[in-house]
Amino acid sequence: EDQVTQSPEALRLQEGESSSLNCSYTVSGLRGLFWYRQDPGKGPEFLFTLYSAGEEKEKERLKATLTKKESFLHITAPKPEDSATYLCAVQAGDNKFYFGSGTKLNVKP
Amino acid sequence: GAGVSQTPSNKVTEKGKYVELRCDPISGHTALYWYRQSLGQGPEFLIYFQGTGAADDSGLPNDRFFAVRPEGSVSTLKIQRTERGDSAVYLCASSLQGAAIYEQYFGPGTRLTVT
Numbered sequence: 425e426d427q428v429t430q431s432p433e434a435l436r437l438q439e440g441e442s443s444s445l446n447c448s449y450t451v452s453g454l455r456g457l458f459w460y461r462q463d464p465g466k467g468p469e470f471l472f473t474l475y476s477a478g479e480e481k482e483k484e485r486l487k488a489t490l491t492k493k494e495s496f497l498h499i500t501a502p503k504p505e506d507s508a509t510y511l512c513a514v515q516a517g518d519n520k521f522y523f524g525s526g527t528k529l530n531v532k533p
Numbered sequence: 534g535a536g537v538s539q540t541p542s543n544k545v546t547e548k549g550k551y552v553e554l555r556c557d558p559i560s561g562h563t564a565l566y567w568y569r570q571s572l573g574q575g576p577e578f579l580i581y582f583q584g585t586g587a588a589d590d591s592g593l594p595n596d597r598f599f600a601v602r603p604e605g606s607v608s609t610l611k612i613q614r615t616e617r618g619d620s621a622v623y624l625c626a627s628s629l630q631g632a633a634i635y636e637q638y639f640g641p642g643t644r645l646t647v648t
Contacts (some may be wrong), residue, residue: 428575456635467537467624467639468576511575515635520589521566523575 427451430512430524437531440501445510445527448494453517457495459488460511462526468511502531535559537640539625545646546615554610554643558627565608566637567600568624576624582608583630615647 428449437443449457456475460468472481474490481488485506487498497510509526516522538557546552558565564583568576578592585605593599597615602608612619622644626637 430575458636460639465641467626467641470636470638473636513575518589519581520578520592521576521637522578523568525573525575 425450428512428514428522428524430510430527432527433525434528435530437499437502437529439503439531439533442498442500442502444499445497445512445529446494447497447512447524449512449514449522450493451514451516451522455515455517455519457490458513458515458521459486459495459497460513462509462511471510499529502529504531504533507531537625537627537638539623539640539643541643542641543644543646545648548615548617548647550615552612552615552645554612554623554645556608556610556625556627556640558606558608558625559638560606562627562629562638563605564628564630564637565602566626566628567608567610568626570622570624570642579610612645615645617647620645620647 431446456473458473459471462468472488477492479490485500489496507530509528511526513521513523540555566581567579570576580590580600581588582602597613600610622642624642626639628637
């Protein structure tokens with residue numbers, strides 16, 4: 425069964441305190457792994473696509489990495505405006521997208 | 534350019550009523566997805582269109598749910614005989630299928646409340 429699990433469910437950081445979010449997956453025929461940011465009351469906002477193990481993508485304070493079983497979203501020196509829920513999704517061989525439940529990040533000043 | 538839009542943003546209806554939720558995808562995007570998101574959960578796949586046809590509707594929970602995309606652009610999700618358990622945020626996303634990039638762009642969602 426295709427499955428995506430994110431951890432931790434919630435994470436509280438002080439401003440400037442770097443950390444990582446985890447997304448582990450089991451899926452048939454991975455086509456891509458996606459990271460999204462979701463603010464309260466809004467739809468998910470696309471951040472990154474990763475296609476193959478070993479790939480890395482960066483954007484400002486965020487860096488996403490991918491292995492054969494999991495992905496990490498590294499947040500370097502976060503700021504309060506980085507507070508949001510971060511969602512991981514995988515696109516399987518059937519073209520469907522399977523989402524994790526997200527990690528709710530709270531960065532305190 | 535314009536992103537994905539959804540109307541209405543909020544819908545309150547009584548149990549047993551019929552509702553329609555509309556999605557306007559990004560112009561030129563051939564793939565369109567509907568999801569349902571409950572509080573504290575990630576989006577749950579409902580149905581996927583490629584052009585006008587439903588390529589995969591395996592996520593629709595039962596036959597009260599139906600979606601159409603008659604001209605390959607705007608889509609409508611239809612829910613008959615609504616139940617309180619249908620209350621959730623319904624998200625629509627579109628993507629440029631056929632290209633090397635498959636990321637989805639989401640609309641803001643419609644919050645459905647069944648009383």
